Amino acid sequence: MHELSIAMSIVEMAQEEAGLRGNVQIQAVHLRLGLLAGVVKDALLSSYEMACETTPLEGSRLIIEEIPVEIYCSNCKAQRPVHSIQYFCCAECGTPSAEVTRGKELEVFALEIRE
């Protein structure tokens, strides 16, 4: 399981950002998590709580927005949702594609702070 080390990176990153803004108090961290990022949402949520212990982020929330997988479809000539994570073809026309354009995100998107 690597969710704990990822949770620790998130906490570290959030603390840095708080520091840059004059040590504001962080109430929540908003994360964008692609379904192809290789990170399990539930494992990350429980790891986050652990990673926050004894840091200024203790008691803060992790809010995860899951990002669906999209591919570039050469037939539609457009970015399209994938049929499923087990079947990489265009959800609209069925053309297979390995060109992933969305869904690998693992990004601290925003912080909810109190000054």
Added chain:
Amino acid sequence: MSPEPRMVEVRKNVLKQNDVIARALRERFREEGILAVSLVSSPGSGKTTFLERTLTLLRPNHRVAALVGDLATENDAQRLARSGAPVKQITTGTLCHLEASMIQKALDGWDTGKLDFLFVENVGNLVCPSSYDLGEDLRLVLLSVTEGEDKPLKYPTIFNSADVAVITKMDLTAAVDFNEQALDRNIQAVRPGMQILKLSAKTGEGMQEFLDYLHKSQRLRPQAASAATSRN
């Protein structure tokens, strides 16, 4: 009274540090003319036997070395050293994957001389390694015929992140009632167009095709300072 909470935008990649190091490694490999190949698989896929055979076959004509990620309880490095190639172990402790910084640290101060191929054996795990770019040119995902044809559907993320699927232990196909078409179909479903190589490190079947593939990749690799694309 404290004011209402407010939102501030950050937009930072959590693995940024890893990706920056991976990009630097990739550039370094290109400048030094090294083809870096990483291997991911489940435990028991025959990865170490396959790599030992590969090193042994390449060594007479090429400069090769291997980095091996081992959990505290394992020692694949010792087995690989039998090939005669320089081998260095990276003990990951309880960590289930390699990160770019570990590769960088292992390479610093390791005098291998000039290299043609560097192999990086990841920890036996089909989940965690998928998130971490190691700066490799090629990522091989290994699967033995004994593991079942539906494995790609169970671990689509790692298969999707890999460049080549290597099917090992082909000498056991009859014994385990291996359905080759189903496996090919499942691999193509999670990674359309993926190159699939089938071999047996034990009998040597398919090894030459694999070496040919490595040589072809080495010839076709992008040159240094070109637009290096990251995995992510």
